[in-house]
Amino acid sequence: MERRFLRATYALTPGRDLVVQALTSRVAKQAVLQWFTYPGAGTPQPEKPLKFSYLHHQGRPLWGDGETPVAVRGGEVYHFQVVADVDRLGEDLALRLLQPPREVKIYGAPARLELAEASIEAAAPLHPGRYVTVRFKTPTLLQYPKPPRVKAPTTHTLYPQPRLLILNLIQRARAYGVEAPLSLYVYAPFDLVESTHAVRPAAVYVGPHHAVGFTGVITYRLDAPAKRARWIAQLLGLARYIGVGHSTAMGFGWVEITTQ
Structure with missing residues (x-):
């Protein structure tokens, strides 16, 4: 049986300019885990049931190399994805990811969070090709x-x-x-x-x-x-x-x- 994954894309709009961590997936994680919890969250696991992407702006992933701070602009839209292992979380719990609150906090500052798109997909083998x-x-x-x-x-x-x-x-x-x-x-x-x-x-x-x-x-x-x-x-x-x-x-x- 093919493993099932939920892939959810969110739109995050900070309320004001912020300097964020170079590893911007930590911003995505902060935006989600303040309202979504699951058994074993925060414990070491070889493969975690949730995976967080970097923040994306205008289609490009954002990260910092330590030379220049990573800043996000208030009022601009940033996207990120969460990939959830449906078979491990359970479908009912995984579907809660589709119900984010409209307002979250990022480094104590207000931000708007919206679900942009989502799908449940089976991890099928690649189509044959040379x-x-x-x-x-x-x-x-x-x-x-x-x-x-x-x-x-x-x-x-x-x-x-x-x-x-x-x-x-x-x-x-x-x-x-x-x-x-x-x-x-x-x-x-x-x-x-x-x-x-x-x-x-x-x-x-x-x-x-x-x-x-x-x-x-x-x-x-x-x-x-x-x-x-x-x-x-x-x-x-x-x-x-x-x-x-x-x-x-x-x-x-x-x-x-x-x-x-």
Whole structure:
């Protein structure tokens, strides 16, 4: 059975000019969690049932690299999305996301919140295609795996290597009932062959540190045998809702995936 997700888009209009956190998904989270609660909120979880996008202004995601403050203008409309795991929350609770209050507080200042659009979708596998294009819309944090008992700083790649992409999705998909074989990771460089790309480094200022990853677009040529191609299609279909990499619940690694 395909996992179901509710994707809700909200319009947020601050009542006055504000300087906000560089990680603007925290603004979206603040705007929602003051009126929506769910069991386990605030506790550490490998995959959280709610994922918050960055704020968007005129179609572009907003984040700060620590050099320039991120400011939102009073009276202007900013959009953000929340993706909810319907099967984990329960449909009745998830549908409460469609009933936001008209007024919320952002850093103590009044703001108007409206539901712009929403849909419940099943995470179907990607349609078959010779090429797969992945657009990394926000900074994506793909980590190199560390051997057991090795103490070393977390390191993120600056390029979406097929093995790291597939390994991340294999590990995280298990929380959604998808038990893809680990062998996909071994064959990934031969099954997903880089064709073209326009990928660049991207950094977000988070507390006293920078989270450094990448954004951009890449096209892979799918050269996998039929069985592995089906698994890859299922993982990439799920990635459209759960994102790619780490910290997707806070807006990192949101992607748009198409085939041709």
